[in-house]
Amino acid sequence: MRARLLRRVEIGDGFVGGFTATCGGVSREPWASLNLGSHVGDDPKDVGANRDRLSRELGSPVAYMNQVHSNTVAAVTDRFPTGEVGTADALITHRGGCAVAVLVADCVPVLLAAPATGHAAAVHAGRAGMLSGVIAAAVGQLRSGGSDLILAAVGPHICGRCYEVPPDLRSAVCEAEPAAFATTRWNSAGLDIGAAVQAQLRRLDVRIVAVDPACTYEHDDLYSYRRSCHEGSGVTGRFAGVIVSK
Template sequence: MFSWRAEVRPGVWVAFTDAAAGNLALHVGDDPAQVRLRRGELEQAAGLGPRRFAYMNQVHGSHVAVITGGAEAGPPGEAAPTADAMVSRGVPLAVMVADCVPVVVVGGQASGAPLLGVAHAGRPGVASGVVPAAVARLRALGASRLSAWIGPSICGSCYEVPEGMRDDVAALVPAAWCTTSRGTPGLDLPAGVRSQLEAEGVTVEYSGGCTLEDEALFSYRRDNRSGRFAGLVWTDDRAWTEVRARTHD
């Protein structure tokens, strides 16, 4: 179910699912009831109890949504925000991808409570700065000691693009410029995201492999009827109880 999972700070967990967890997206023609069942199984595997992961309607932009709520992310019928990044004061967050870069960011507050963030960084999102926007929103909420985890995505050796597209993106994010393994123009989105995080003073703790090269992961370039896997961040029950106590102090 998880391609990678770790407790990254006391009580704070980051994970990336794999194809064994099934498709987690509602927008790819799958049975919505089955998608919600899989999401529930994932929340059970993460130990969320009554809480749920907050998802977003991703549109390859740079808008950052602030997610608030109590022990649950919201009622089952509540509309997901239209955004490509989310931040919260402990509400569990999910970002879905199938070649784009899933990014998780965690920071601390003066109170000791964690601040959580996720971002969906495809080619347009990298170019428009969705990751720096998420970092800026976390800092505006009081986050310090920021660290990031870059999930599996298509690598620069595999992501072939027209030369003009490469030049346009690289003019904004130079680290994304690359040549593929076939000697053609490419974009290295994970390198571009890493450069953006490091420019913001964020420590990158982990970077995943290539979705196109790993059949245990969904890849839109391998199959354009692909499902979506998720990058996740959440607090365990102990940490969540502390978050809620501080919130109500």
């Protein structure tokens, strides 16, 4: 039996959620092997085969977004969507609906569950999306459905000791979100987007039930755009955070 593609997180009864890694797929280098991103130069047939494997394991079709670092929230109503369902950075599904996925390679993937309504969301929170309020937008949409309690799982992302930015960019980001302040391991200006996302979730009274501490830059079994740039090619795959409401 093949090893599971999804490392599951506990995010409430009735929800199945988790995060994939690089192994278990068919893509060749430099995307090897479970690349789920269709926009990174990989063979579409291989990406399709990888997405099929994830769907089979979940027992559900999976809807993907065309992510653009915005605060746009979309909802998927089709049980059997094909391809990207829309341009957005948060995607909401409902009980009995298809799974929703966020694709990342350093940005912060966030899964949200609304137990009272059975709605769930996958959110893409990179630096720009975090600053533009994508977390608050997604939480607001879920609450407007009638669930005050929202549970969150924060997936693997680049840590503040690895994410180097120019000092003026750190200043600008931290003026808006002080929790993002970080210093890299080599003592230059850094950003901790994961800490910023968690600060936003806490301010929104969202209950954080899981945080994956793995840093994408430091772990070869996760895709990291920054690491791929450091190694020269700047080409890599995308792993997913995915959630479905059964």
